Amino acid sequence: MGLLPGYNFLALIPFLTFDNQLMRRRRKSQRENDLTRRYLDGGFDHVDSETSERFGARSKHAQQNKILKTTQLRAGRDAVEQDLATLPVGQVIQVFSLFLEVQTPDNRYLCTARKTLSRTTDSQIVVGDLVRLRPSGTTHETGLAEATIEQVLPRHTILTRADSFKQRDNHPIVANAQQMLIVASLWAPFARWGLIDRMLIAAQAGSLTPVVCLNKIDLADSDEQARQQWDIAQQALGHYRTMGITCLLTSVQQQAGLDELRQMLAGRVTVLAGHSGVGKSSLANAVEPGLNLRTGDVSSIHLKGRHTTTSARRYELAGDGAIIDTPGVKLFGLWDVTCENLETFFPDITDNTAPPWRLQSFQRISQSL
Numbered sequence: 001m002g003l004l005p006g007y008n009f010l011a012l013i014p015f016l017t018f019d020n021q022l023m024r025r026r027r028k029s030q031r032e033n034d035l036t037r038r039y040l041d042g043g044f045d046h047v048d049s050e051t052s053e054r055f056g057a058r059s060k061h062a063q064q065n066k067i068l069k070t071t072q073l074r075a076g077r078d079a080v081e082q083d084l085a086t087l088p089v090g091q092v093i094q095v096f097s098l099f100l101e102v103q104t105p106d107n108r109y110l111c112t113a114r115k116t117l118s119r120t121t122d123s124q125i126v127v128g129d130l131v132r133l134r135p136s137g138t139t140h141e142t143g144l145a146e147a148t149i150e151q152v153l154p155r156h157t158i159l160t161r162a163d164s165f166k167q168r169d170n171h172p173i174v175a176n177a178q179q180m181l182i183v184a185s186l187w188a189p190f191a192r193w194g195l196i197d198r199m200l201i202a203a204q205a206g207s208l209t210p211v212v213c214l215n216k217i218d219l220a221d222s223d224e225q226a227r228q229q230w231d232i233a234q235q236a237l238g239h240y241r242t243m244g245i246t247c248l249l250t251s252v253q254q255q256a257g258l259d260e261l262r263q264m265l266a267g268r269v270t271v272l273a274g275h276s277g278v279g280k281s282s283l284a285n286a287v288e289p290g291l292n293l294r295t296g297d298v299s300s301i302h303l304k305g306r307h308t309t310t311s312a313r314r315y316e317l318a319g320d321g322a323i324i325d326t327p328g329v330k331l332f333g334l335w336d337v338t339c340e341n342l343e344t345f346f347p348d349i350t351d352n353t354a355p356p357w358r359l360q361s362f363q364r365i366s367q368s369l
């Protein structure tokens with residue numbers, strides 16, 4: 001065949017060589033050919049191809065190493081779980097910045113949490129959490145035995161609030177309480193029903209049963225404004241009762257309503273929450289003599305409390321049950337509540353029995369979500 005005039009034949013050489021290489025690569029190896037033939041002949045119908053797979057010395061070694069590592073990891077995990085199961089379980093009764101006070105059936109410990117803690121939740125440890133701890137055998141200068149928290153056990157309930165109304169951060173307050181006593185006072189400071197509505201939602205969202213306690217009813221007749229507040233409170237509590245919420249009227253001053261309150265607390269774990277100065281710690285002292293919790297006065301000008309209680313703490317009741325006294329709150333941002341599920345916390349809106357103040361409350365909360 002003659003060469004085409006003007007065509008540079010030399011330029012084709014690299015392509016021809018490359019094509020040749022491809023052809024060589026495409027040629028099947030002897031082994032591949034055998035396998036294909038066996039497959040086409042039905043040779044694999046009864047043969048487990050995995051067991052007959054051949055490994056080179058290196059891949060076999062890597063495979064063995066992998067199996068060994070997995071076995072060691074599993075054995076390690078099992079050993080850790082077995083070890084954790086032998087540790088005593090205690091309940092967190094107070095959280096300080098770095099330390100946690102924990103009560104076990106036999107002893108009280110001052111603990112630090114191990115950094116690589118085995119936990120079922122990402123959030124921080126709170127009062128009421130059940131934990132497994134490893135006693136160190138040493139005693140802190142406070143006289144409490146020292147220990148390290150190794151594991152946080154799953155929570156049954158959690159009372160959480162958002163750090164702000166914008167719901168940016170959640171702030172768990174108390175774990176494993178069954179009931180939330182929402183304390184308000186009739187006067188000094190007067191009850192904020194919007195805050196109470198928010199706390200009712202937080203309790204239900206965290207699987208706690210809410211109970212509303214209106215304290216300082218001895219002040220109902222103290223002046224015209226207090227009398228107005230009393231009328232408002234009667235209507236609000238009457239409405240809550242139609243929604244199936246238990247409402248109590250108490251006065252620590254006059255020792256009124258305290259038997260009903262004791263009955264509500266008996267045999268249950270209850271967290272006391274509400275504005276500063278409403279009388280949470282005073283009520284705790286009244287139902288459980290000997291507690292001697294610090295109480296504070298209310299500013300006579302602003303009629304506000306002075307945040308006397310600064311940290312949540314759990315106290316056992318002499319009968320069965322426990323209470324957790326918490327610091328006063330001004331706001332209660334809601335966590336895990338959305339515009340979509342808000343109405344489930346307002347059954348009175350669904351069944352058209354909500355009075356205007358409840359409708360307003362619903363609107364305010366939904367605007368803040």
Ligand SMILES: Nc1nc2c(ncn2[C@@H]2O[C@H](COP(=O)(O)OP(=O)(O)OP(=O)(O)O)[C@@H](O)[C@H]2O)c(=O)[nH]1
Nearest residue numbers: 252276277278279280281282295296307308309328
């Ligand atoms: N008149 C009257 N005063 C009460 C009653 N209960 C509590 N107080 C007073 O209210 C003030 C505040 O009470 P506390 O028990 O400290 O209130 P708190 O809710 O624990 O407040 P914080 O710890 O700041 O959140 C104290 O001066 C109490 O004596 C009551 O039933 N009637």
Ligand SMILES: [Mg+2]
Nearest residue numbers: 280281308309
């Ligand atoms: Mg207090």
